[in-house]
Amino acid sequence: MLDINNKKLIKNGYRITNKRQITALRIRVPGGSLDVKYFDIIKDIAQKYGNGKVHITTRQGFEIPGIPMAKISEINEIIHPILIGMESEIGVSIHNPKTGYPAAGTRNISACIGNNVCPFANYNTTELSKKIEKLIYPHDFHVKIALTGCPNDCIKAHMQDIGVIGMVLPMYDSNRCIGCQACVKNCQKVATGALTIVNYKVKRDHLRCIGCGECILKCPVLAWTRGEKYYRMVVMGRTGKKNPRIAQTFMEWVDETAILKVIENLYHYIDQFIDRSLPKEHVGYIVDRTGIQVFKDYVLKDVYIGSLSKIANYMSFSGYGHEKSNYF
Amino acid sequence: MGYSFNISTFNNVLRELSADYIIYAPVKIFNKGVFSDTDLVTYGQIKTLEDIEFEEKSHFSSKEIFFPITQTLFYFTEDAFSLPKISPKKIIIFCRPCDANGIQRLDQIFLKNGDLMDNYYNELRKKVHLFVLECKYSFDTCFCVSMGANKVDRYSAFIRRAGDTVLCDVSVDFEDRFSKYGTYVNMTPVFIESNDIKVDIPEKIPKSIFYHKLWDEYSERCIACGRCNVVCPTCSCFTMQDIFYEDNPYCGERRRVWASCMIDGFTDMAGGNSFRKNKGERMRFRLLHKIHDFKQKFGSNHHMCVGCGRCSDVCPENISFTACIQKLNQAVQSSDQRGLKS
Numbered sequence: 090m091l092d093i094n095n096k097k098l099i100k101n102g103y104r105i106t107n108k109r110q111i112t113a114l115r116i117r118v119p120g121g122s123l124d125v126k127y128f129d130i131i132k133d134i135a136q137k138y139g140n141g142k143v144h145i146t147t148r149q150g151f152e153i154p155g156i157p158m159a160k161i162s163e164i165n166e167i168i169h170p171i172l173i174g175m176e177s178e179i180g181v182s183i184h185n186p187k188t189g190y191p192a193a194g195t196r197n198i199s200a201c202i203g204n205n206v207c208p209f210a211n212y213n214t215t216e217l218s219k220k221i222e223k224l225i226y227p228h229d230f231h232v233k234i235a236l237t238g239c240p241n242d243c244i245k246a247h248m249q250d251i252g253v254i255g256m257v258l259p260m261y262d263s264n265r266c267i268g269c270q271a272c273v274k275n276c277q278k279v280a281t282g283a284l285t286i287v288n289y290k291v292k293r294d295h296l297r298c299i300g301c302g303e304c305i306l307k308c309p310v311l312a313w314t315r316g317e318k319y320y321r322m323v324v325m326g327r328t329g330k331k332n333p334r335i336a337q338t339f340m341e342w343v344d345e346t347a348i349l350k351v352i353e354n355l356y357h358y359i360d361q362f363i364d365r366s367l368p369k370e371h372v373g374y375i376v377d378r379t380g381i382q383v384f385k386d387y388v389l390k391d392v393y394i395g396s397l398s399k400i401a402n403y404m405s406f407s408g409y410g411h412e413k414s415n416y417f
Numbered sequence: 418m419g420y421s422f423n424i425s426t427f428n429n430v431l432r433e434l435s436a437d438y439i440i441y442a443p444v445k446i447f448n449k450g451v452f453s454d455t456d457l458v459t460y461g462q463i464k465t466l467e468d469i470e471f472e473e474k475s476h477f478s479s480k481e482i483f484f485p486i487t488q489t490l491f492y493f494t495e496d497a498f499s500l501p502k503i504s505p506k507k508i509i510i511f512c513r514p515c516d517a518n519g520i521q522r523l524d525q526i527f528l529k530n531g532d533l534m535d536n537y538y539n540e541l542r543k544k545v546h547l548f549v550l551e552c553k554y555s556f557d558t559c560f561c562v563s564m565g566a567n568k569v570d571r572y573s574a575f576i577r578r579a580g581d582t583v584l585c586d587v588s589v590d591f592e593d594r595f596s597k598y599g600t601y602v603n604m605t606p607v608f609i610e611s612n613d614i615k616v617d618i619p620e621k622i623p624k625s626i627f628y629h630k631l632w633d634e635y636s637e638r639c640i641a642c643g644r645c646n647v648v649c650p651t652c653s654c655f656t657m658q659d660i661f662y663e664d665n666p667y668c669g670e671r672r673r674v675w676a677s678c679m680i681d682g683f684t685d686m687a688g689g690n691s692f693r694k695n696k697g698e699r700m701r702f703r704l705l706h707k708i709h710d711f712k713q714k715f716g717s718n719h720h721m722c723v724g725c726g727r728c729s730d731v732c733p734e735n736i737s738f739t740a741c742i743q744k745l746n747q748a749v750q751s752s753d754q755r756g757l758k759s
């Protein structure tokens with residue numbers, strides 16, 4: 090039997106499975122967008138070393154199961170073009186691409202398809218994924234980040250430690266408006282009811298508006314057009330056994346620089362307060378201990394807050410506990 | 418007379434013209450498309466030749482320049498009213514042949530439609546001089562040739578851009594401005610002679626077509642958004658709005674604002690009556706207006722539609738105007754065979 094250092098194996102992107110000496114490799118696909126040329130490598134590994142199958146993970150990576158642990162170093166050599174193309178080339182520093190993934194704690198950054206394809210999207214989720222990957226990978230902290238192009242949240246950013254939701258500032262040219270009310274009715278029906286008609290023209294209530302951009306999409310005359318890009322960050326969503334809960338808004342109407350800086354700062358915060366007796370701990374549990382104010386002190390350090398930007402003063406999480414007698 | 422320019426000599430002409438004229442042309446506006454990170458091609462003010470978008474069709478037509486989307490007709494207080502000021506500058510519009518023909522259709526409606534002419538339209542329209550841009554190729558939805566709107570004979574200038582050379586055929590009114598910087602050449606305008614799309618427009622349309630099932634699918638498909646109207650160079654409908662200022666409701670203004678026959682409310686009348694409630698009927702009304710009623714009413718030799726294809730380009734439900742014309746044509750042919758009378 091091989092002598093295996095489980096911790097090293099896991100850090101290398103492999104998994105301890107329910108069969109001794111058999112592992113599964115996880116391929117990162119930052120932003121969920123993969124050049125199909127890498128399919129050949131994934132397929133070869135699955136056929137030659139695995140059981141001929143891949144599992145498509147919820148984080149948009151590929152998991153290749155049924156691999157003998159003895160073959161890990163051989164496989165690491167084979168996947169090196171993926172590490173170079175998907176990581177080194179976007180600026181991630183990979184010390185030696187022939188020895189496989191350098192860390193697995195910070196999970197693959199998943200993203201909805203974004204404005205490369207989706208008409209609702211307010212930004213290019215693939216490009217921002219790459220910028221974030223460059224910033225935080227490789228890292229051992231267990232952090233889950235997902236990017237979604239608009240508040241439809243197809244990627245389920247609300248289930249992540251950090252979820253980034255695209256916003257756009259709608260710009261209104263009243264001279265172009267023909268008063269058809271398409272934007273008003275639609276905002277009422279599918280968004281937040283932020284629009285009303287006053288004197289045949291439209292008024293937008295900025296406090297209600299979530300910057301989804303639906304009004305821009307609906308206006309036949311382009312009285313609404315796209316202004317600056319903004320983002321909303323939801324934090325501390327999580328699944329899991331202890332106390333799963335949906336993420337809540339921490340900041341909105343912030344720019345890309347602020348998003349990147351907060352994510353960078355988050356790692357300092359975790360480093361300071363994580364419970365190191367556990368193999369991993371979700372950020373939300375750490376915030377439960379430190380309180381939101383301490384969290385804010387850390388993550389907002391050196392973050393430029395624009396004039397439109399809003400930062401949450403309080404965040405009330407309910408989640409759910411295990412007093413089952415309350416429900417059943 | 419024909420003149421040839423390079424970019425900088427042509428820009429000299431534009432610079433001098435801009436003293437007396439506001440100059441509009443198709444322009445590409447970065448990141449102003451409906452979708453994120455896309456651009457918008459539309460009419461905007463230009464200073465130089467480089468500002469002009471020569472390659473793509475503009476989303477909107479040029480009509481909003483002289484037929485504004487929102488136009489204040491007068492301001493009122495309790496006992497007086499006054500007219501809004503308009504800029505003393507004249508207007509130059511660089512546009513393609515279909516848009517130039519579209520302007521003639523609007524002239525018909527606003528200026529030659531009964532005894533009165535629309536003064537508000539006329540005031541702006543008479544300032545407009547057209548610099549027609551030569552189409553090098555036709556776009557995939559264009560059918561200007563079928564509509565006889567591929568050619569223009571009256572223009573202030575006709576412009577061909579070939580790389581860094583600009584060739585112009587100039588009318589006498591603008592001769593001085595162009596001859597100063599250009600070199601004399603022979604220049605004959607070239608027009609598009611064939612489009613990928615050709616439509617056959619039935620000459621006689623029987624009244625029975627009113628109740629034909631061909632319109633039914635549009636009741637299902639069309640979402641009554643009105644995009645097809647607002648991008649059309651020949652749609653002329655407007656509605657009136659009386660505005661009482663919020664701070665002082667004794668003052669206000671009367672505006673006219675574009676209206677669309679596809680959007681709910683277009684036919685609403687006092688007393689709550691309205692017509693064409695389903696969208697198939699609206700499609701029928703719009704289509705027949707564009708390719709039948711206008712010509713019949715004015716006895717002109719052309720239809721209202723100039724075949725620019727914009728209504729097909731912008732329809733979010735992928736409704737093709739030309740496909741609908743073909744369906745109508747087939748329906749008319751077969752109903753003729755069934756002996757339906759007009």
Ligand code: SF4
Pocket residue numbers: 201202203204207208209210211237238239240241242243244
């Ligand atoms: S979240 Fe928005 S942008 Fe992303 S795929 Fe869904 S609808 Fe499109």
Ligand code: SF4
Pocket residue numbers: 259275276280281282283284293297298299300301302303304305
């Ligand atoms: S961006 Fe969305 S929420 Fe804001 S006004 Fe427009 S439709 Fe409503």
Ligand code: SF4
Pocket residue numbers: 265266267268269270271272273291307308309310311312313
């Ligand atoms: S959709 Fe556009 S034209 Fe219609 S009311 Fe809204 S802003 Fe005005």
Ligand code: SF4
Pocket residue numbers: 645648649650651652707721722723724725726727728729738
């Ligand atoms: S009906 Fe359509 S094709 Fe005809 S002029 Fe209007 S927009 Fe152009």
Ligand code: SF4
Pocket residue numbers: 638639640641642643644645646679728731732733734735736
């Ligand atoms: S653009 Fe299309 S969907 Fe909108 S009103 Fe016109 S035909 Fe109907």
